[in-house]
Amino acid sequence: MSAFHMGLIINPLAGLGGTAALKGSDGVAEQALALGAEPRAAERTRIALQCLLPLAERLEFLTFPGAMGADLLAELGFAHRVLGSLGDGPTSAADTRRAVEALQDADCALLLFAGGDGTARDVCAAVREGQPVLGIPAGVKIHSGVYAISPRAAGAMARRLVEGGLVRLASGEVRDIDEAALREGKVSARWYGELTVPEEGDFMQHVKQAGVESEELVLVDIADWLRNVWEDDVRYVFGPGSTLQGLADNLGLQTTLLGVDVIENGEVIARDVTEQQLFELVDGHPSRLLVTAIGGQGHIIGRGNQQISPRVLRAIGLDHLRVVATKRKLGTLEGRALLVDSGDPALDDAFPDAVRVWAGYKEELLYPVRGSV
Known part of the structure; x- marks a missing residue:
């Protein structure tokens, strides 16, 4: 049986601002680290990938170097192919977009990505129409409907797909908020597009409902x-x-x-x-x-x-x-x-x-x- 080619992209900075009470991570990674925040995206991804360990012999991952995927896959023992390259310093939105393009060029059947709404925006900006993707929630406030309800749910959904189970595809909205305004107490979410996501049972989260409680x-x-x-x-x-x-x-x-x-x-x-x-x-x-x-x-x-x-x-x-x-x-x-x-x-x-x-x-x-x- 030929290997199932699955893409993996991790945004290593996702979620850093959560424990530091910064309401997000965009542009505040250094501040969050200074406040004692610890990277969590890799651990969230680990939880998802552990669901796939029993199928490791049937999988080949396509990923980007270092903290964007290769390090974790090597640690867990998954066969993987490293594409592209990274410069010195923290990863960026541009790295995520380049990774999406490279993984699609290598014909990944499903693209897993770990992050928050900013990461979903970057994926949406580079993904081709119809490419199935699935988000592993690792951000702070996640409004987009392209994420599983938890890392384990993402892993369970991906496993079902690899095992040949019937998985419906649907459109999931990508939404993001202005984090600068959020830190001032103003919530403003904006629609950025849609992604093709697997949808089955209660594995996928719904788009956050906006609006102030009126009762x-x-x-x-x-x-x-x-x-x-x-x-x-x-x-x-x-x-x-x-x-x-x-x-x-x-x-x-x-x-x-x-x-x-x-x-x-x-x-x-x-x-x-x-x-x-x-x-x-x-x-x-x-x-x-x-x-x-x-x-x-x-x-x-x-x-x-x-x-x-x-x-x-x-x-x-x-x-x-x-x-x-x-x-x-x-x-x-x-x-x-x-x-x-x-x-x-x-x-x-x-x-x-x-x-x-x-x-x-x-x-x-x-x-x-x-x-x-």
Whole structure:
């Protein structure tokens, strides 16, 4: 049997700004590294590729040098062909576009790429019409509908294709936001094109639904409830998003729209924290975690809140996590489960089958949740 030729492109800088609370990675890689951020794209890709190890003898990867793919493939023992070359210094968007062109020239059947929305834009700018691609989510906020819901889902989808399973192809939207505006608290997403992606079951994430939560009265009710049940000397971690900021506003607290904030005894004690700062605040201290779901998409962990890392989740405890979401927001999921993609598959698997959702005054819903698959 001839080898299945699969392309692999890793953006080594993807996701660097997440744990450093920089709301993205475009143009801030050096700053993120200075703040202690560690590259995560290769590890996210490793999780996906491990699903393909049983089929290694049937695969030949086409990739770019070094951190853009060759290093990881060599480490995992996959047969691979290295195309192109890289200069000194950090990789760039131009390198991604050159890699896409080279891998297509070598006739890759499926092009896997790891990154975020900026990477998807670069792929979209260079890809030929009809070339199947599949994104491994490794960025910060991922709006585009060309990514699997998790690295393991990407690996499972690719494995199904290599094994000869029936996989539908569909068009996925590429969207990206202005990260400079995002850091100022303004969210503006723009459509950049479409890519041909495999689509099967619940492996692919949906395009993030834009718009500000409008059910203000519900948030007033939840705030009244929370005000009555505050626990003394317990630290409440508020995740990013308009729902959590609206809740804080109704509690008379000033929090950040896109950052992670910590509240204790009715006061904000830390705003827009990094992953390291957050871990130091919750490690060994009674804490509660409030997050919301991304409307239309369903992620509660792993999209725009990488400060809430696996070690932070373990320090707080999964039993102390609550989702704040109106019934209207849950309705945008059309029955699909909430999603977690922490970067640690073992932790994702440890999430309960359903989580409690605060949806009104003394109103808790039990809603299904899925880890990475």
